[in-house]
Amino acid sequence: MQITRLSIIVPVKNVEQEISGVLRSIAAQAAGLDAEFVVVDMGSADKTVWEAVQLIKELKLRGFVIQNGDGTVAAALNTGIQKSGGDYLTFIFARRLYRDFIGGYLETALHTSADFVFGSISEEEAHAAERRLISKAIRQESGAQYLKGVLSHSIHIDISAVMLRRRFLLDRQIYFFDSCSHGYAEEFVFRCLLCAETIAQSPTVIKRDTVYELKRGKQKPVGKNIFQHTDALLRIFDLIKTTRRDDAELIQLFEHQKLPLTVMNGVDIMLKEGAGYNAVRGYLHAAGYDKLLSAGRKTDKALKRRIAVWRTIPWMYKAK
Structure with missing residues (x-):
């Protein structure tokens, strides 16, 4: 039986033109990592589902497409968590892509057995993260300390560039709030920080991938x-x-x-x-x-x- 180290959860809706670039860029990052792709469609009215299925076949990816119905992103992410089989999971959002982070994050996760992994936004941060990973003498920060850093803007954590141990989420019953369309990602990250036993900052410096990001006009009023x-x-x-x-x-x-x-x-x-x-x-x-x-x-x-x-x-x- 093949081991699945990582599940890559991708919520999508009406992105038949853009999904090729998104999946190809992420597939390149995940090459050789024992990863599966879990594409969750949120009631697309175009050919998004068909395109996703064809791309998974064409790129010879392990994975599948779930038709979750017309619902919130939060509900789609919950479905992805429930249906995924990886030891770790990460979320990919077409509107906010990061490049070349998946391999480095997974290496950090497997090295530390962390519940929650996030990245560095500068070389200075990356060097400090590297020192923490290799030295037992450097005190590891608690989730509360990391949360204070986020609230005071000294630490940057983006739901689009995190990695989580799936068993941690299931054991602690941490999910997205299904009916929430605004603030669901921040709530999820904060809850993870408060509940995780081991949090690791990867020395991987995260950078946006604007080439393949979904670019759409103004959204309807909220x-x-x-x-x-x-x-x-x-x-x-x-x-x-x-x-x-x-x-x-x-x-x-x-x-x-x-x-x-x-x-x-x-x-x-x-x-x-x-x-x-x-x-x-x-x-x-x-x-x-x-x-x-x-x-x-x-x-x-x-x-x-x-x-x-x-x-x-x-x-x-x-x-x-």
């Missing part, structure tokens, strides 16, 4: 649904208060920076889509999101100004 992102982070905040109640710094970063920033970003999107100030303020009040606009020591100055203007003179507020 309206109030943008606050699904806030709901996703509130679920993470509940987890933090339950499992990290003694970590005052993490709680403050979330309560006084991440949550209010996400609410204000939602305000900006609604205003840009044409909603009136009073309508937005009324919705925030009715949904209780206005109570999240609290500032503290961990709130940066720019966000404090945005909150202050929005609260006191909303007609003067300019969406960012």
Whole structure:
């Protein structure tokens, strides 16, 4: 029986023209790695499914195509996790591709038996990651510390360039929130960081692959649904208060920076889509999101100004 080291999960919809470049570029990265491709279609109305099946045959890839119906990306990713058979898995998004990271990540994952692997964004970061991998003396950071780094922008983790141990996800019952269309990726990454026992940063420097990325025009308005992102982070905040109640710094970063920033970003999107100030303020009040606009020591100055203007003179507020 052939061992599957890695499952590459690719959610797709209406990409019959672009899927060839996407799959070919990822197949080149995964050559010789005992990998399988799990393409999950989200109700395409074109020939995406047919093209994907033909490409898997043409490129002689191990893998299959699942028709998941017209649903969210989160639901498609959950299906991919459930149907995959690899020791590790990674997610590939046509709109946000990275080049030449899969081999380096898998090497790091197998070397460390990590639950969660992410990459480096500079040569300096890569050298530090390399030192951590080869030295037992260098203290490994906890998931909470990595999350603080993400919240304070000293660490960059992108769902489009991570690798996860499948058994970790299944044992801890970590999935994407099926009905969530905004914030599902961030919620998933944060939950993984908080639950993982071993997290490893690969010395692989990640770089975008803009040649094959899906380039489409403006998306349809999202309206109030943008606050699904806030709901996703509130679920993470509940987890933090339950499992990290003694970590005052993490709680403050979330309560006084991440949550209010996400609410204000939602305000900006609604205003840009044409909603009136009073309508937005009324919705925030009715949904209780206005109570999240609290500032503290961990709130940066720019966000404090945005909150202050929005609260006191909303007609003067300019969406960012």
